[in-house]
Amino acid sequence: xxxxxxxxxxxxxxxxxxxxxxxxxxxxxxxxxxxxxxxxxxxxxxxxxxxxxxxxxxxxxxxxxxxxxxxxxxxxxxxxxxxxxxxxxxxxxxxxxxxxxxxxxxxxxxxxxxxxxxxxxxxxxxxxxxxxxxxxxxxxxxxxxxxxxxxxxxxxxxxxxxxxxxxxxxxxxxxxxxxxxxxxxxxxxxxxxxxxxxxxxxxxxxxxxxxxxxxxxxxxxxxxxxxxxxxxxxxxxxxxxxxxxxxxxxxxxxxxxxxxxxxxxxxxxxxxxxxxxxxx
Numbered sequence: 505x506x507x508x509x510x511x512x513x514x515x516x517x518x519x520x521x522x523x524x525x526x527x528x529x530x531x532x533x534x535x536x537x538x539x540x541x542x543x544x545x546x547x548x549x550x551x552x553x554x555x556x557x558x559x560x561x562x563x564x565x566x567x568x569x570x571x572x573x574x575x576x577x578x579x580x581x582x583x584x585x586x587x588x589x590x591x592x593x594x595x596x597x598x599x600x601x602x603x604x605x606x607x608x609x610x611x612x613x614x615x616x617x618x619x620x621x622x623x624x625x626x627x628x629x630x631x632x633x634x635x636x637x638x639x640x641x642x643x644x645x646x647x648x649x650x651x652x653x654x655x656x657x658x659x660x661x662x663x664x665x666x667x668x669x670x671x672x673x674x675x676x677x678x679x680x681x682x683x684x685x686x687x688x689x690x691x692x693x694x695x696x697x698x699x700x701x702x703x704x705x706x707x708x709x710x711x712x713x714x715x716x717x718x719x720x721x722x723x724x725x726x727x728x729x730x731x732x733x734x735x736x737x738x739x740x741x742x743x744x745x746x747x748x749x750x751x752x753x754x755x756x757x758x759x760x761x762x763x764x765x766x767x768x769x770x771x772x773x774x775x776x777x778x779x780x781x782x783x784x
Contacts, residue, residue, distance in 0.1 A: 516748060517755035520545035523596045524754070525589070527551045527579055527637055528606030530558035532706035533656065536743030537603050540751045542570035546601060549592055551577030553606075579606045579633030589640035601754045602641040602653045604634045604678075609708050610671040612715035623670045630674035631681075638685055638696070646692040652754045653689075655682050656746075657698040657765060663774020667719060668712075675700075679765050686763030695762040697753045702769025703731050704741040736771030 524541045528534040529550035542548045542565060550572060552558040558574035565572040575592075578584045593599045607630035611622055634655055645651030660668065661675030679698055686696035703709060705728075717727040732740055749768045752758055767773070 515540075515543040515545070517544045517751050517757060519601070519751070519754060522546040522600040522754075523592065523598055524548045524601035524603065525551055525592060525599065525641075526603045526605055527577060527633075528604075530554045530561055530574075532605075532708055533701065533704060533743050533746050534603075534605030535561055536747040537605060537750050538572060539565055539570070540744070540747035541601065541603070541754065542572050544751055544755070546754075547571040547596070548573075550574045551579075551588060551606075553578050577606075579604075579637055580629050582636045585633075585636040585640050589637070589644060593644045598648055599641060599644045600651055602637060602645075602651070603750055603754070604637050604653070604655045606630075606633055606637075607656065607674070608671075609712060610668045612667045612712065612719055614667055615669045618669060626670040627674050627677075630671065631677040634678050635681060638681060642685060642689055642694070645694040646689060649692045649694075651694045652758075653682075653685070653694070653696045654750050654753045655696070655698040656750075657682070657700040659700050659702050659767060659769050659772060659774050662700060662765070662767070665774065667716070682765065683763050690762060695753075695758070697758075697761060697763065698765045699746060699749050699753065700765055700767045700769065701746045702735065702741055702767070702772045704743060704746060706743065734772060735769070739770065741768070741770060 519541060524546040526534050526538040529538040530552035538548045538550050550558045550562050555576035562572040562574040577588050608626050610626045638653060641653055655678050657678045658675040660672045661679045664672035682696055682698040689696055713727050714724055717724040746768055749766055
């Protein structure tokens with residue numbers, strides 16, 4: 505089985521006096537990122553549609569003397585996004601960091617069976633939601649002429665995998681959006697980068713592995729091992745692996761980096777491969 509998915513690295517960078525917003529931060533990679541930014545000294549707001557879960561997570565981190573709060577945020581609702589972002593900026597005086605971790609996985613299915621509703625569901629949150637958040641943050645950060653945006657992409661956005669075409673397309677769109685926004689905001693001193701995680705054994709990937717194993721007609725344990733064996737560094741990722749990379753891109757140590765897509769995958773470039781002909 506993959507390594508423990510809950511470990512968090514110690515503080516690596518100084519983000520003191522920085523106000524950060526992490527979307528989709530109630531669980532998984534988003535929560536690990538929120539915790540790492542807080543350990544680096546940032547005041548972090550977890551924005552999530554699962555507001556009760558986000559509040560519980562934030563309270564647990566506050567008990568560790570970290571500055572973390574929670575708010576309800578529906579990234580697929582542009583008015584909700586605009587209002588929430590402006591509220592954070594007005595209350596604190598500035599918004600220094602945005603990490604867009606909110607996104608939806610796709611039900612594992614071939615394109616010929618992919619419904620309109622499933623396509624729109626995945627794209628609406630994972631790509632359009634990221635656009636809404638980036639746009640709102642860009643308006644604030646360009647006014648203050650500083651800030652860092654880090655979008656969560658995926659190796660799927662660079663090397664698409666079979667059976668998740670909507671997710672591939674959404675993450676490829678996130679990468680393109682990142683690069684375009686980096687060019688538009690460079691004159692304002694605002695940096696925009698993306699992190700492309702490889703396989704990390706969160707609840708998200710537990711669901712994917714279960715669905716893939718059924719489609720491939722192998723056991724879930726065999727599916728997990730197939731992925732592990734394909735990773736050059738020989739193990740699944742942990743949330744802390746991704747959180748460390750995000751913290752770096754938010755920190756002064758990356759002050760001359762913008763428009764980049766950092767693949768954090770243990771050397772895995774993608775999980776692409778042909779799908780065998782369906783049995784009749």
